[in-house]
Amino acid sequence: MDALRLLLARRSQVFPRVAAVLLLGTAALAPTSRSDAHGAMLALRERNAEATTAIFLRGERRPIGTGVLVSANEVLTCLHVTRVHAQLPERIDPTHLEVAFAWRGIDDPSPRVPVKAYRDIGEDLDATMLVLARPVSKAPVPLARTSVREGQTLYVAHHARGAPLEVTRPTRVLFPYRIAHELIEALPPNVRASYRPRGDDLVFEGPRWGFHPTIGLAFDAPPGSSGAPVFDAATHELVGIVYAHSRYRRSRDPWLSHGAALPVEVLRLTP
Structure with a gap:
């Protein structure tokens, strides 16, 4: 009986210590607060x-x-x-x-x-x-490593009509430059017609923009936006630059009204 009491006493001393260690470990692994994540996002923007x-x-x-x-x-x-x-x-x-x-x-x-x-x-x-004429001390933007997807959230930084810099609210991809064969059916038929086979995927090269590689954006690209960087809203990497907007700005048809961005994946950015 004395031996059993001694064992129970030792367990009562050990278990609180184990619990404390587990709690500390959980705190160390806890995700950063929402405010910290928001602050990091603002810093990248x-x-x-x-x-x-x-x-x-x-x-x-x-x-x-x-x-x-x-x-x-x-x-x-x-x-x-x-x-x-x-x-x-x-x-x-x-x-x-x-x-x-x-x-x-x-x-x-x-x-x-x-x-x-x-x-x-x-x-x-x-x-x-x-x-x-000289290097600058500012940090260059990181380049996207993957193609954008339909519906992906992006944002644009531009000087619309010569105005001061504006970083837009989130916009989205209406149709991507590169898409897997099995996903093409989700796009409107008039958009699907401008995709061409390349490797294992299809790529957008539409006659509207002289067969330019294009990402279609839900973005009204006014004059002055030419060359504006387009960023992934999650990774803040550069995915393309704005180069045009379709003529029918008020249409709800994505084929008739979209901003056009040139994807960085088609550019030779290094000499």
């Missing part, structure tokens, strides 16, 4: 905003387009932003361009960085690199 550029003709007060920093001295934008006229092949002398990061309006005192050259990327695609 701010990083991406700081890497977004307004593109100016040298000395002008209003930007002609938008770009995004993808390396220490290179800004990705649309090729047509660098043309004298969007429909003509003649291009602006690159040394006549300059960029401002996270531009907040005509009273923004932030210094502008001159452009010294172009580096064209992608064959027959509406994209180019602006090579800056």
